[in-house]
Amino acid sequence: xxxxxxxxxxxxxxxxxxxxxGSDAMHPDGDYSAAYVVLRTxxxxxxxxxxxxxGRGTDLCVLAARHIAGPLVGREVDELAAALGPTYRxxxxxxxxxxLGPEKGAVHLAAAAVLNxxxxxxxxxxxxxxxxxxxxxxxxxxxxxxxxxxxSDVLTAQEARQMLERLAPSRTERVEHLAEVxxxxxxxxxxxxxxxxxKLRRLCQEAVAAGWSAIKLKVGGNIxxxxxxxxxAREELGPDGTLLIDANQVWEVPEAIAWVNELAQFSPLWIExxxxxxxxxxxxxxxxxxxxxxxxTGEHAHNRVMFKxxxxxxxxxxxxxxxxxxxxxxxxxxxxxxxxxxGVPVCPHAGGVGLCELVQHMSIVDYVCVSGRLDGRxxxxxxxxxxxxxxxxxxxxxxxxxxxxxxxSARMHPESIATYRYPDGEYWxxxxxxx
Amino acid sequence: xxxxxxxxxxxxxxxxxxxxxGSDAMHPDGDYSAAYVVLRTxxxxxxxxxxxxxGRGTDLCVLAARHIAGPLVGREVDELAAALGPTYRxxxxxxxxxxLGPEKGAVHLAAAAVLNxxxxxxxxxxxxxxxxxxxxxxxxxxxxxxxxxxxSDVLTAQEARQMLERLAPSRTERVEHLAEVxxxxxxxxxxxxxxxxxKLRRLCQEAVAAGWSAIKLKVGGNIxxxxxxxxxAREELGPDGTLLIDANQVWEVPEAIAWVNELAQFSPLWIExxxxxxxxxxxxxxxxxxxxxxxxTGEHAHNRVMFKxxxxxxxxxxxxxxxxxxxxxxxxxxxxxxxxxxGVPVCPHAGGVGLCELVQHMSIVDYVCVSGRLDGRxxxxxxxxxxxxxxxxxxxxxxxxxxxxxxxSARMHPESIATYRYPDGEYWxxxxxxx
Numbered sequence: 006x007x008x009x010x011x012x013x014x015x016x017x018x019x020x021x022x023x024x025x026x027g028s029d030a031m032h033p034d035g036d037y038s039a040a041y042v043v044l045r046t047x048x049x050x051x052x053x054x055x056x057x058x059x060g061r062g063t064d065l066c067v068l069a070a071r072h073i074a075g076p077l078v079g080r081e082v083d084e085l086a087a088a089l090g091p092t093y094r095x096x097x098x099x100x101x102x103x104x105l106g107p108e109k110g111a112v113h114l115a116a117a118a119v120l121n122x123x124x125x126x127x128x129x130x131x132x133x134x135x136x137x138x139x140x141x142x143x144x145x146x147x148x149x150x151x152x153x154x155x156x157s158d159v160l161t162a163q164e165a166r167q168m169l170e171r172l173a174p175s176r177t178e179r180v181e182h183l184a185e186v187x188x189x190x191x192x193x194x195x196x197x198x199x200x201x202x203x204k205l206r207r208l209c210q211e212a213v214a215a216g217w218s219a220i221k222l223k224v225g226g227n228i229x230x231x232x233x234x235x236x237x238a239r240e241e242l243g244p245d246g247t248l249l250i251d252a253n254q255v256w257e258v259p260e261a262i263a264w265v266n267e268l269a270q271f272s273p274l275w276i277e278x279x280x281x282x283x284x285x286x287x288x289x290x291x292x293x294x295x296x297x298x299x300x301x302t303g304e305h306a307h308n309r310v311m312f313k314x315x316x317x318x319x320x321x322x323x324x325x326x327x328x329x330x331x332x333x334x335x336x337x338x339x340x341x342x343x344x345x346x347x348g349v350p351v352c353p354h355a356g357g358v359g360l361c362e363l364v365q366h367m368s369i370v371d372y373v374c375v376s377g378r379l380d381g382r383x384x385x386x387x388x389x390x391x392x393x394x395x396x397x398x399x400x401x402x403x404x405x406x407x408x409x410x411x412x413x414s415a416r417m418h419p420e421s422i423a424t425y426r427y428p429d430g431e432y433w434x435x436x437x438x439x440x
Numbered sequence: 441x442x443x444x445x446x447x448x449x450x451x452x453x454x455x456x457x458x459x460x461x462g463s464d465a466m467h468p469d470g471d472y473s474a475a476y477v478v479l480r481t482x483x484x485x486x487x488x489x490x491x492x493x494x495g496r497g498t499d500l501c502v503l504a505a506r507h508i509a510g511p512l513v514g515r516e517v518d519e520l521a522a523a524l525g526p527t528y529r530x531x532x533x534x535x536x537x538x539x540l541g542p543e544k545g546a547v548h549l550a551a552a553a554v555l556n557x558x559x560x561x562x563x564x565x566x567x568x569x570x571x572x573x574x575x576x577x578x579x580x581x582x583x584x585x586x587x588x589x590x591x592s593d594v595l596t597a598q599e600a601r602q603m604l605e606r607l608a609p610s611r612t613e614r615v616e617h618l619a620e621v622x623x624x625x626x627x628x629x630x631x632x633x634x635x636x637x638x639k640l641r642r643l644c645q646e647a648v649a650a651g652w653s654a655i656k657l658k659v660g661g662n663i664x665x666x667x668x669x670x671x672x673a674r675e676e677l678g679p680d681g682t683l684l685i686d687a688n689q690v691w692e693v694p695e696a697i698a699w700v701n702e703l704a705q706f707s708p709l710w711i712e713x714x715x716x717x718x719x720x721x722x723x724x725x726x727x728x729x730x731x732x733x734x735x736x737t738g739e740h741a742h743n744r745v746m747f748k749x750x751x752x753x754x755x756x757x758x759x760x761x762x763x764x765x766x767x768x769x770x771x772x773x774x775x776x777x778x779x780x781x782x783g784v785p786v787c788p789h790a791g792g793v794g795l796c797e798l799v800q801h802m803s804i805v806d807y808v809c810v811s812g813r814l815d816g817r818x819x820x821x822x823x824x825x826x827x828x829x830x831x832x833x834x835x836x837x838x839x840x841x842x843x844x845x846x847x848x849s850a851r852m853h854p855e856s857i858a859t860y861r862y863p864d865g866e867y868w869x870x871x872x873x874x875x
Contacts, residue, residue, distance in 0.1 A: 032535055060536035061507060065500050065546055072496060100467055101495035107689070107717070107740065110545010111500055155716040158693040158725065254542070258593040281590040282542070283745040285720060286753060290593065305542065310718040318721060 007046035007082045007130065012074040015041045016063045018427040019358065019390060025199030026389055030225035031253040035059035037390060039358045040066035040115060041417060042074060042122040046082060052126025053416040056118035056329040057357040063427065069115030072102060086127040089150035093120060093335040109307035113332060120333030121363065125413035135413040136369040139334065140176055144169035151338050155310045159317055165342050172377050179373045187404025188368050189379060190386045191249060193356055196222030196238065205234055209241035216402035219247035219383055225255040228267060235271040251277035258287040262294040275301040275323050282306060288320035301325055304354035312340045316347045327354040328363035337367050345376040356387035361398045362414035365405045393421035442481035442517045442565065447509040450476045451498045453862040454793065454825060460634030461824055465660035466688040470494035472825060474793045475501035475550060476852060477509060477557040481517060487561025488851040491553035491764040492792040498862065504550030507537060521562040524585035528555060528770040544742035548767060555768030556798065560848035570848040571804040574769065575611055579604035586773050590745045594752055600777050607812050614808045622839025623803050624814060625821045626654030626684060628791055633658040640669055644676035651837035654682035654818055660690040663702060670706040686712035693722040697729040710734040710758050717741055723755035736760055739789035747775045751782045762789040763798035772802050780811040791822035796833045797849035800840045828856035
């Protein structure tokens, strides 16, 4: 009976700002980073989780994760596995820490890291990839693990259970379907704002050659640049390819409407994060004014209450949940359920560090257990930093293949941690020595 | 020409959980605390600011404030005073730290602490209380100091300037009026959830005897208890007194509607924080269903974008800005302007540590510069922890008197810090020694 004996929380930072990979209109110089949590047990079993950050501030998430994970030490893994709902409520509900949110910002990012590690631990103990652990849970047990607080005017736990029960008998068919064809994806790799036109064109050509028919570009720096860059991408994709654009929150509401309508000639499927991620009503106004271009948002929607409103206000066409901003599976599944109820496809936010590894499980769960649909769904893919993970995603001809290893896929190689641990890893010590 | 030479950020915690002062349905055991910022200069001048917290997690705000305040070291105070807008944007806009928000949670609380200290420093340098510094600024300069980002669909900087100019010629009259009568207030002191009926009744009697005609009670634990407690308070206040109730976010939307309608027989003026502070549309639904009881919220509304939506969605009757959750004067004044535009009275959240000291300045600015009105306005007052401040609020017969000392009133006594500094102050060392 393994029991949690210690919690390690590690600040890991990769120097991505040096290459401009990841650059956008709001984040010109991110160093993709993680607050990385290891739940060690008194056996060889450990659980691994993380939250994604972009450099400074990772230390805050590390400190918060240490506070939040404290009550886990001494708990038996099998007992945790049978009490995922109460465990979530204990960790998220600390009566003093909640003042710093509630359920938002550094404390909620940290809760995601810790709870991702809890789910990883439970899946490893069961010897299953996380998606399969969830897909084999009884609807009632899955509902009991989830957080429906503040949602009951839109979705009750009882309704959630009925939705899950409706699809339960056919889960196996959809698992088999995914095993065959994989989960459809798009790539953000070619379109970072800091890249030159030549690099953009070359990367688009390479992407198309590798089978990608959907590419995302960062926009919002300068309208002239945006038009020139979108023309290049549209040319390489052809008229039938899917072009996605992402403004990373740079615009005012009226500005977003004007700008997107100028770019509509390139027929983007969606405009992502056109304004403040908190502006539910602003997103609804933009959506009404830029149709048929869709509005996608969610990577900064900080909890399930924000998604409830985005969905019920008609503010989003595509729901971009994030595995590190929402407090793990317990909070993500209620969002998947609400999106299914409103008929909005879930297209998770990925990229970063480990986000592709994590969110693939959630998209699979969405198809197998919650929505039962693949139409309109595209999972983000960015081709960097996967080499640091022991079970990296496998993407083939623009499709994610079903993960087979046990757990939630966020375990990093010990060598990567030794190199990029901040501030005392080899890489960072060498950088300081050179100054 | 004083120049900032160092920044001290100190974790100060008061053991309020021992007395249940501050207990409510969501926060049963808060230790009222502060991340306290001192901007030291190369002269005797210093600036003092804080953000309010309730115990665990104060260390996160301290760490964040150290990051955020870094760029201030070396800056001349007079140059800062002439560049309050750009200074705000530099401190709030760090391109890596913003991932942890954006503009919410620990990083935004910490930005409040640092910017409160900046405004305090500038006011001390000018030899004026903060409210007077602001009340003597030209409308154009005040607008330049403010953050209107993401607000332009509801309020532009140009419209803000026109609103301020309209009231500028009559500012002096309102200052004189306040000097004479003070700013109207209510007291929360008698109504903490952890107090017995006898203590509640005694404290209500004492409050009425001291001139209070408006009292707030915490509710939401148990409907039977709430009815009994409200009956006691109504009895002591009499039919003409103002009864306020506060649920501190405990209810679902339908539950809030049913519960408040059960308590309507006691004629409360408002129900405060009936549900998740993020639930703009939920507040609007509650407001529509519990009228004539009003809906008050805002102490957890994490930035100006949330207030924009609360106001434009018709979700609040009373706007409870907080001086430590919004990023100081730069972000609060735009909220005061929006509230004035929508005709919603601003009744700031206070209590805690130093909140009364800070928000009095904002209510005065609201009356003198922004709304020009006192009707429907009540400033919160809680009678604890003022003894730790060098310029504590002065409240007489339920009215705040105009602050006269220079600055933003958040400077704590060095002896208080030495005692309650966490974890190494005398009080906390003694607690550990007794264990």
